[in-house]
Amino acid sequence: MTVNTYSDKEIFARVKEIIEDILAMESDSEISPSSSMIDDLGMESIDFLDLAIRLEETFNVSVPRRDPLQRAIAAFGREKFIQEGKLTQTGARLLKLVLPEIDQSRIYEGVLESDIPPLITAQTYVNVIKRGLEIADWRPEECEKCGSKDFTPADKDKLEFPDGNVPPGPIFLCNSCGNMITAPSFDGEFYKQLSEEGITLE
Numbered sequence: 001m002t003v004n005t006y007s008d009k010e011i012f013a014r015v016k017e018i019i020e021d022i023l024a025m026e027s028d029s030e031i032s033p034s035s036s037m038i039d040d041l042g043m044e045s046i047d048f049l050d051l052a053i054r055l056e057e058t059f060n061v062s063v064p065r066r067d068p069l070q071r072a073i074a075a076f077g078r079e080k081f082i083q084e085g086k087l088t089q090t091g092a093r094l095l096k097l098v099l100p101e102i103d104q105s106r107i108y109e110g111v112l113e114s115d116i117p118p119l120i121t122a123q124t125y126v127n128v129i130k131r132g133l134e135i136a137d138w139r140p141e142e143c144e145k146c147g148s149k150d151f152t153p154a155d156k157d158k159l160e161f162p163d164g165n166v167p168p169g170p171i172f173l174c175n176s177c178g179n180m181i182t183a184p185s186f187d188g189e190f191y192k193q194l195s196e197e198g199i200t201l202e
């Protein structure tokens with residue numbers, strides 16, 4: 001299996017290149033890891049979609065279409081994170097956790113929801129790609145059914161999935177019992193991280 005060996009620098013260089021292309025900027029632009037995608041670069045919704053698709057093609061990982069706050073709201077319910085248009089204490093904790101590259105003093109209870117998207121930087125996408133590459137390289141520790149540590153990477157095209165929902169990450173088959181083991185999904189990992197922080201479904 002391939003092991004992904006991109007450095008942060010290499011990932012950022014590709015992210016920068018793609019953003020420059022989308023925004024029709026010169027390649028010697030001053031985009032830095034801390035550039036705000038909205039405030040500094042003027043990215044619009046369609047550009048974010050374009051960026052996600054092109055990053056997926058480049059790195060062969062899945063890139064979420066929505067920002068972390070919107071994904072958490074979709075999974076855990078809105079009132080936990082936003083009340084009266086402002087970040088709750090839990091919402092602030094969530095964002096500090098998932099956006100460690102942001103100046104943490106800009107994230108606190110009471111920040112307007114509309115002030116969150118401008119916090120997303122080029123580095124946020126570098127982190128998303130890193131996480132995606134980790135998932136792509138994931139291997140199971142042991143089979144949860146029989147305890148075997150002997151696996152074969154599966155060819156997804158040859159497997160059948162209920163409802164045709166093909167998991168995005170790699171899949172392994174246990175060589176002892178035939179159990180199918182799927183890599184954690186991006187959001188699955190995200191929710192796990194949240195629940196470790198005490199942010200859980202009601």
Ligand SMILES: [Zn+2]
Nearest residue numbers: 143146174177
């Ligand atoms: Zn097994």
